[in-house]
Amino acid sequence: MSSKHFDLIVLGGGSGGLEAALHAAQLGLSTALVSNTKIGGRATWGSLLPSKVWLAAAGEADHLAKAKDFGFKGELPAFNLEHLRESVMAMSQAASERYLAELGRVGVQLYFGQGMLLPGRRVSVRVEGEETCSLSANNILIATGSGPRFLPELKPNKDHIIAPRLSPALPKLPESLIMAGGGVTGSEYAYAFAALGTKVTILQSNEQLLPRVDEEVSRAFETYLREHYGMEIHKGAAVKSMKQEGNRVLVETAAGRTYEAEYGFIAIGRKPDLGFAAALPEGEAPATDKSGAIITDTYGRTNLEGVYAIGDVTGAPMMANRAMQQARVAVHHIVEGEQSLVLPGHYIEAAYTHPPVGQIGDMTPSDDAEILTRRYDRLLKAYLQRETEGLVKLKVDKRRGLILGAAAFGPHATDVLGIVQVAMNQDVKYRDLHRMPLAHPSYSEILTVL
Numbered sequence: 001m002s003s004k005h006f007d008l009i010v011l012g013g014g015s016g017g018l019e020a021a022l023h024a025a026q027l028g029l030s031t032a033l034v035s036n037t038k039i040g041g042r043a044t045w046g047s048l049l050p051s052k053v054w055l056a057a058a059g060e061a062d063h064l065a066k067a068k069d070f071g072f073k074g075e076l077p078a079f080n081l082e083h084l085r086e087s088v089m090a091m092s093q094a095a096s097e098r099y100l101a102e103l104g105r106v107g108v109q110l111y112f113g114q115g116m117l118l119p120g121r122r123v124s125v126r127v128e129g130e131e132t133c134s135l136s137a138n139n140i141l142i143a144t145g146s147g148p149r150f151l152p153e154l155k156p157n158k159d160h161i162i163a164p165r166l167s168p169a170l171p172k173l174p175e176s177l178i179m180a181g182g183g184v185t186g187s188e189y190a191y192a193f194a195a196l197g198t199k200v201t202i203l204q205s206n207e208q209l210l211p212r213v214d215e216e217v218s219r220a221f222e223t224y225l226r227e228h229y230g231m232e233i234h235k236g237a238a239v240k241s242m243k244q245e246g247n248r249v250l251v252e253t254a255a256g257r258t259y260e261a262e263y264g265f266i267a268i269g270r271k272p273d274l275g276f277a278a279a280l281p282e283g284e285a286p287a288t289d290k291s292g293a294i295i296t297d298t299y300g301r302t303n304l305e306g307v308y309a310i311g312d313v314t315g316a317p318m319m320a321n322r323a324m325q326q327a328r329v330a331v332h333h334i335v336e337g338e339q340s341l342v343l344p345g346h347y348i349e350a351a352y353t354h355p356p357v358g359q360i361g362d363m364t365p366s367d368d369a370e371i372l373t374r375r376y377d378r379l380l381k382a383y384l385q386r387e388t389e390g391l392v393k394l395k396v397d398k399r400r401g402l403i404l405g406a407a408a409f410g411p412h413a414t415d416v417l418g419i420v421q422v423a424m425n426q427d428v429k430y431r432d433l434h435r436m437p438l439a440h441p442s443y444s445e446i447l448t449v450l
Contacts, residue, residue: 003135004133006029007024007029008029008137009135010140011115012034013033014044015043016312017035018033018041018103019323020141021103023328024331024335031107031109032110032111035111036113038096040096042145044096046165049088049092049095050164050165050168053084058353061196062195066386069386070386088168116277116279117276117277118280119281120136122134123137141300141307141309141310141331142286142313144273144274145311146312148269148271149269151268154180154239160262160263161265163265167265170263173197174193174198175198176200177193178242179200180239180242180267182233183210187353190231194231199230200229201232202234203239204236204237210351217393220409224355234253239254249264272291272312272315287303294315296310308333310326311327321348325344329344345425355413356413358407358417359405359406359407359408359417360406360407360424361395361405363405363407372393373393376391376443376446377389381411381441387411390413392413402429403428410446415443416444433447436448
């Protein structure tokens, strides 16, 4: 068995793992990256990137539908599912190749196979049909991500019952579809299918769509989906089972209600991927909480000396931008120790529908903060683009004047929240942000309009 030692071994080739490996190598650490998937991980090949290709197509469908409002006439072009399928594969391949080139440029050593964490900061890499490789390191960073959550009677069958990673393989655009789940993934795909012409029904176990988002903003998003796409949305409707009979899918909720459509789509959540720990003796794996997520401190340290964890494997919110920032925090702590000034900060959590919806920070009402609401119908840009629906809410500390959180639904909402993110992470007071007129006409000026 061959063996090699590194300053850092990264387990996982997704968004967080790539960020950690690249950053570590740039800071001078000898770095190995172990991946049991193609470079880019599930985010590139099965979930994040493919969903964004669907969303881009749906957004263009929305633009085309409004073309007549801008003086254009004629028939709308037909949607070509085969072209979208080819685009998903081409973009995934291109992204993976870019990542490979960047890793090679900074000298990251790649190992493809199932990486298993062993005691003593060691990793074995098993490749089917080849000799197992043994690695060791001063530090190990776990970035194995997450996998979709299914139930015994609620799982894809690769025919009319699908999940995100199976969406590019659809033989046709469904006439009707039932979406099990109204979180980020469920809401994004529900919107995409509806914008492309599918009759969509969402069954959400929670009492609101996007349960991590401010309630008023979530309601505005839900109203938009209902009014613009005729979408049926049933809340408090946890799906118990999904079965295919012929070319139809039958769905039953926990309350006993039944629904029927041509296709079913499962997006009820994700769970941390702990497969890397299967070879560890009992009691020697990283500590986890009741959800199965690895417990870490501010710097990403686990209970094991020299072992860090980042991204989805550390639990919700499961976002690529969060994983990437956690990667930077962990790597800087490895290099600089307690003197590191790179800390987690605030993240935007968003659904990239058209328009998008998102939130940063805490929006829970409190006596110590005021909630400010700004609506898109106050903006010239919104009227020019015929997109006046939407709002931005900010939570501002009454004593210090700092922004504690923000939520938004509307055109370019995530870009608007990006400005808020900078303000929150740099302790810019709301009054200082508000007193600076931004570009006019623009959507960003919703933060500064009088």
